[in-house]
Amino acid sequence: MTASTLEPIIQVRGLRNQFGEQVVHDKLDLDVRPGEIIGVVGGSGSGKSVLLRSIIGLRDPDAGDVQVLGVDGRSRDDEDRRHIERNTGVLFQDGALFSSLTVGENVQVPLKEHHPELPESLLYELALLKVKLAGLPPDALDKLPSQLSGGMRKRAGLARALALDPPLLFLDEPTAGLDPIGAAAFDHLTRTLQQALGLTVFLITHDLDTLYAICDRVAVLAEKRVIAVGPLAEIERMDHPWVQEYFNGPRGRAARDGHRRIVETRD
Numbered sequence: 001m002t003a004s005t006l007e008p009i010i011q012v013r014g015l016r017n018q019f020g021e022q023v024v025h026d027k028l029d030l031d032v033r034p035g036e037i038i039g040v041v042g043g044s045g046s047g048k049s050v051l052l053r054s055i056i057g058l059r060d061p062d063a064g065d066v067q068v069l070g071v072d073g074r075s076r077d078d079e080d081r082r083h084i085e086r087n088t089g090v091l092f093q094d095g096a097l098f099s100s101l102t103v104g105e106n107v108q109v110p111l112k113e114h115h116p117e118l119p120e121s122l123l124y125e126l127a128l129l130k131v132k133l134a135g136l137p138p139d140a141l142d143k144l145p146s147q148l149s150g151g152m153r154k155r156a157g158l159a160r161a162l163a164l165d166p167p168l169l170f171l172d173e174p175t176a177g178l179d180p181i182g183a184a185a186f187d188h189l190t191r192t193l194q195q196a197l198g199l200t201v202f203l204i205t206h207d208l209d210t211l212y213a214i215c216d217r218v219a220v221l222a223e224k225r226v227i228a229v230g231p232l233a234e235i236e237r238m239d240h241p242w243v244q245e246y247f248n249g250p251r252g253r254a255a256r257d258g259h260r261r262i263v264e265t266r267d
């Protein structure tokens with residue numbers, strides 16, 4: 001069975017989000033298929049982060065339905081909330097690590113919350129495993145976030161997002177602020193983990209290289225909704241001014257050419 005024939009892992013219908021007079025989303029629909037990396041793109045302020053927050057329940061939308069992992073994403077029922085929390089990992093744009101806790105302690109936060117019965121020694125081992133999985137050296141475990149580089153902090157945030165072995169991972173601009181080598185390494189890590197652990201990844205990005213390198217499909221946010229979703233090859237041919245400027249502007253062309261060169265060398 002291919003990913004496209006499976007029930008969506010996230011289904012958003014008729015979403016509306018409004019702040020005062022400002023309507024950010026109106027009649028927004030989106031399906032995310034299990035096992036895919038979907039890249040969510042759109043101009044600054046188009047509502048990518050608000051969409052993420054609406055899906056994971058950090059914001060109650062003004063209208064619409066959100067289904068996540070088989071439950072109503074808008075439900076306030078404790079069991080539904082725990083189901084979503086237990087099965088999703090989120091890497092926020094700024095990492096959102098607790099600055100007074102070590103990396104290991106940060107990773108242990110969700111573990112302690114959902115598995116308070118686990119002994120300290122096992123919590124430590126699990127945190128170490130996640131830190132290694134995120135590509136950090138073991139000694140990062142005892143460091144404070146402020147003692148790490150930006151790229152390492154992202155990886156620490158990823159380690160925490162993976163703490164509960166969630167099948168669904170949300171990444172909000174994971175490569176923002178990283179140098180090109182660090183960004184490419186993070187893309188590679190995301191793809192490797194997604195394949196090895198069978199994850200579904202909802203990835204907000206401005207990074208064209210990331211889209212070309214690892215996304216199975218791309219969803220474009222514009223005009224308060226998802227105006228298109230599909231493989232990049234389809235999206236970049238769309239006759240829409242923002243899409244044309246984004247994908248066929250100088251940076252878009254450079255990313256596409258760079259990706260083609262990598263594919264040709266590989267083949």
Ligand SMILES: Nc1ncnc2c1ncn2[C@@H]1O[C@H](COP(=O)(O)OP(=O)(O)OP(=O)(O)O)[C@@H](O)[C@H]1O
Pocket residue numbers: 019024042043044045046047048049050051
């Ligand atoms: N809590 C809030 N109160 C008022 N306005 C908000 C709030 N959260 C978001 N907005 C507004 O909603 C719009 C969409 O914000 P959002 O952060 O989702 O954009 P984005 O597409 O992620 O942008 P960027 O690419 O710049 O990160 C923005 O105009 C923002 O100012």
